[in-house]
Amino acid sequence: MTLATIPWDFALILAALAVLIPWRGSVRVGRLMNKEDLGTSGRLSLYGSTIFFQWVIAGLVLWRALARGMSRAELGLTIADPRLAAWLTCGATLVLCAGQIAGLRKMVQLPPEKRGSLFHITEKIMPRAWPEAALFAALACTAGLSEEFLYRGFVLALFARLLANAASAWWVASCLSSVWFAAAHLYQGRRGLITMFVVGMIFAGLRLWAGTLLPAIVAHAGVDLLVGLYVPRLLRKA
Numbered sequence: 001m002t003l004a005t006i007p008w009d010f011a012l013i014l015a016a017l018a019v020l021i022p023w024r025g026s027v028r029v030g031r032l033m034n035k036e037d038l039g040t041s042g043r044l045s046l047y048g049s050t051i052f053f054q055w056v057i058a059g060l061v062l063w064r065a066l067a068r069g070m071s072r073a074e075l076g077l078t079i080a081d082p083r084l085a086a087w088l089t090c091g092a093t094l095v096l097c098a099g100q101i102a103g104l105r106k107m108v109q110l111p112p113e114k115r116g117s118l119f120h121i122t123e124k125i126m127p128r129a130w131p132e133a134a135l136f137a138a139l140a141c142t143a144g145l146s147e148e149f150l151y152r153g154f155v156l157a158l159f160a161r162l163l164a165n166a167a168s169a170w171w172v173a174s175c176l177s178s179v180w181f182a183a184a185h186l187y188q189g190r191r192g193l194i195t196m197f198v199v200g201m202i203f204a205g206l207r208l209w210a211g212t213l214l215p216a217i218v219a220h221a222g223v224d225l226l227v228g229l230y231v232p233r234l235l236r237k238a
Contacts, residue, residue: 009064010158014180017150022186029121029187038124040132046125047135051142058146061154075153076213088215092206093222100223101230108234121187126231136228144221151181151200152207152216174204 032038038046065075072078079085107119127133159173178200185196203216 006158006162007068010068013061013064014155014158017155017180018183021184025184026187032124033121040129043125043127043132044135047132047139051135051139054142054146058149061150065154065157070154070157073211074157075149076157076207076211077149077153079210079212079214081211085210085212085214088206088210089218092202092215092219096202096219096223097226100226104227104230104234122227122231126228128232133229137225140224140228141221143224144217144219147181147184148203148207148213148217148220151177151184152203153213155180156204156207170208174201174208177204 032046035042062075066072073080127136156170156173156177159176160169163169163172178197181200181203182193182196185192188196203220206215206219207213209215
């Protein structure tokens with residue numbers, strides 16, 4: 001496969017992930033930040049609509065990928081070495097969650113005006129009560145599954161196909177998929193873009209090392225869930 005022969009639906013998916021998703025995220029976050037307080041109903045609506053949207057996108061992409069001849073192994077949906085996958089899943093999740101806890105504790109110690117826009121976004125949309133926390137947990141699991149499939153499954157495999165005759169094809173494909181992943185988080189600002197690119201490279205490395213998306217999915221969902229449940233507690237203590 002080359003750029004000249006890339007199927008129209010694959011090209012459309014890449015364009016949507018590079019343009020439509022970042023635009024939608026920026027507009028949505030802008031509206032949220034203009035509100036004084038989302039309230040329980042606002043947060044539940046945000047979580048529910050995001051879960052629905054992510055499942056629809058992931059389902060459509062999976063349908064087109066399988067229809068175009070991509071295998072489940074190519075997309076990272078199989079496990080060739082369960083023991084390696086289990087070790088990487090546990091290790092990566094523990095390390096990334098520990099790093100996230102340290103970063104959040106350090107952030108909360110800063111004055112509010114120096115915490116950055118990303119922290120203020122997080123503070124506004126994080127759950128405040130158990131009904132919200134329950135649906136947020138479903139959102140964290142959905143994000144781990146759908147985003148890892150989209151960026152470390154489909155996008156990574158597609159770029160690897162496009163660069164099949166080039167040296168270090170999987171390395172370049174990992175970089176490009178991480179660029180697409182970072183773009184989806186455009187609303188987080190320049191610091192967020194850099195952070196998400198690095199995170200994307202870590203998850204891409206896990207996916208290639210394990211030969212499956214499982215470690216990246218669990219670590220991604222674990223970090224998101226940790227943020228959602230830990231940030232409100234830190235703010236109350238602060």
